[in-house]
Every structure is written in C-alpha cells, then in structure tokens.
Amino acid sequence: MAESTPRPGVLVTGGGQRLGAAVCEAFARTGWTVWCQYRASRAQAEALCARLRDEGHRTTAIEADIASEEGRRALIAKVTADGPLGCIVNNASAFEPDTGLDFDADAALRQLGVNLVAPLSLARLLAKSAAPGDGIDRSAIHILDQKVYNLNPDYFSYTVSKLALERAVALQAQSLAPAVRVCGVAPGILYTSGPQNQANFEKASRANLLRRPIDPADVARACVFLAGTPSVTGTTLCVDNGQHLVPLARDIMFVVDELLKKGSTP
Ligand SMILES: NC(=O)c1ccc[n+]([C@@H]2O[C@H](COP(=O)([O-])OP(=O)(O)OC[C@H]3O[C@@H](n4cnc5c(N)ncnc54)[C@H](OP(=O)(O)O)[C@@H]3O)[C@@H](O)[C@H]2O)c1
Numbered sequence: 435m436a437e438s439t440p441r442p443g444v445l446v447t448g449g450g451q452r453l454g455a456a457v458c459e460a461f462a463r464t465g466w467t468v469w470c471q472y473r474a475s476r477a478q479a480e481a482l483c484a485r486l487r488d489e490g491h492r493t494t495a496i497e498a499d500i501a502s503e504e505g506r507r508a509l510i511a512k513v514t515a516d517g518p519l520g521c522i523v524n525n526a527s528a529f530e531p532d533t534g535l536d537f538d539a540d541a542a543l544r545q546l547g548v549n550l551v552a553p554l555s556l557a558r559l560l561a562k563s564a565a566p567g568d569g570i571d572r573s574a575i576h577i578l579d580q581k582v583y584n585l586n587p588d589y590f591s592y593t594v595s596k597l598a599l600e601r602a603v604a605l606q607a608q609s610l611a612p613a614v615r616v617c618g619v620a621p622g623i624l625y626t627s628g629p630q631n632q633a634n635f636e637k638a639s640r641a642n643l644l645r646r647p648i649d650p651a652d653v654a655r656a657c658v659f660l661a662g663t664p665s666v667t668g669t670t671l672c673v674d675n676g677q678h679l680v681p682l683a684r685d686i687m688f689v690v691d692e693l694l695k696k697g698s699t700p
Pocket of ligand 1: 450454524526578
C-alpha cells in the first residue's frame, strides 16, 4: 500500500450495543477506523462513536438495512466511499425462540436472512470491492455461537442459521480466496437474552469449564486478532470459557430455570 493510502477500516454490523459495541471499541483502540452499523440502536451507536472520537479514534455510526441486498450494497458503497475497507465483523443477529416442531416459516426465513445471508453477502461484496494488487488484507469475521459445537434443540431456527454459517466459514474462505479471508468466532453466553433474568444469567454464565463469566472484551480481542493476522483463513475460534465442552440437553437458560425452581445450582 502506498504511504499516503489511509489504513483500512472495519465495519461492525449491529455495532451499537452489547457485543457489537465491545468489538467497535476494541478495533478503535487498536487504531482501526470503525464504521458502526445500526438499525434501531441509533442513540447507542452515535453515543458510542462520539465517545470513541473523544478518545481520538476514527469512528462513524451508519444506519443501514442489512436484511436487504439493496441495503447491503448501499452500506458497502457508503463505507468504501469514506475509506478503504479491510474487515467486516458480521455481528448483527436475530435470536427468536422456537423449536423444530413449532417454528414459523416466515420467522425462520427472517433469521436466516440476517444471520446467514447477510454475512455471506457482505463478505462477497467486500471481495468485489477489492482491486487486484491494491495490497489490502481483507477479512470477514462471522460471529457464531458455541451452540454450533454443543447442540440442543432450543432456538431451533437461530441454531440452524448459525450452523450453516459455521459450515460456510471454510466454504466461503475457499470461494473468496485470495481476495478475502473468512474466519469465525464462536462466543459462549455473554449477555441476558430473551426472557432470561439477571439471577438466571448469573448462574448460566458460569456453566462452562472455567466456571466464570466470559468477558465480551475477549471475544472482541479475538476479532481484532483474526483481522490483523493475514495467515489465518477458513477457521473458527471458540471464545467461550470451554462452554462448548459442557453438553446440556437444553439451552442453558432453561436448564438454570429448572434448577432455580428446584432450589439447586448447576
Ligand atoms: N448474547 C450472547 O450471550 C451470545 C452468545 C453467543 C453468541 N452470540 C452472538 O454474538 C453476536 C452478538 O450478540 P448480542 O447478544 O450482542 O446481539 P443482539 O444484541 O441480540 O443483536 C445485535 C444487533 O443485531 C441487530 N439486529 C438484530 N436483529 C436484526 C434484524 N432482524 N435485522 C438487522 N439487524 C438486526 C440489532 O441492531 P440494532 O439494535 O441497531 O437494530 C442488534 O442490536 C450475535 O451474532 C450472537 O448470535 C451472542
């Protein structure tokens, strides 16, 4: 890359809050330009970016509809007009309760759209933005879930979408090489979700080999590592305190619910 060319930046989808915000912070504090995509979390995304800019980092909040191809194309066009894009962290996801028996076809398709098609599409748009010989190391990092290595039938459509995305890491790495590296990061439980309350979360977050909560900053750091390590492609890192090695018959929040009802602890 020529001396005058700005350093490539990172696009984080669903970057306004929770894990997405931790990922934006980690990249910004490592010197990356950050584009933080949001859909509904405008206030959080803008506050996060303003805070990071106050620290001296280059961050911009961008509203976009990543559920449509038109929205994804417009997003990539906007970002690449602002500066060279080196990495996309596909963090946004929809997480809706259902089972293999009762799933609603439209809700399942919505989740597949956001959790599977959007990441695959954004990664290929990144590949298409590459000019031969421009010297930019490009990567797409798909945020998965330890569930893909530790199956239980709860959150059926969500799990199907993440299973497909996990399988697609190697496939897409083959498909997009040499323009874009493709990696996965599979976190364990990080935040309360759906109907889960704080008491449940306190217990659920320790149901892993290390018996302590997972620090979202560790997941974010893993993304920065993969984005900055040009020899890695087609592989997934679990950042889950070994949760994927603790098999459970149901989603951890339901297991804890049962234990709390019986007055015992996991
Ligand atoms: N939370 C956990 O404990 C956990 C555990 C394992 C894996 N993960 C994975 O880690 C990632 C982040 O988890 P999280 O809990 O921080 O995520 P989250 O809060 O559930 O969602 C992150 C963002 O995704 C965007 N989003 C959600 N539904 C969308 C839709 N239908 N269309 C477009 N955008 C949508 C939202 O952005 P706006 O708010 O701007 O609309 C939301 O803030 C996800 O990929 C998740 O699967 C999370």
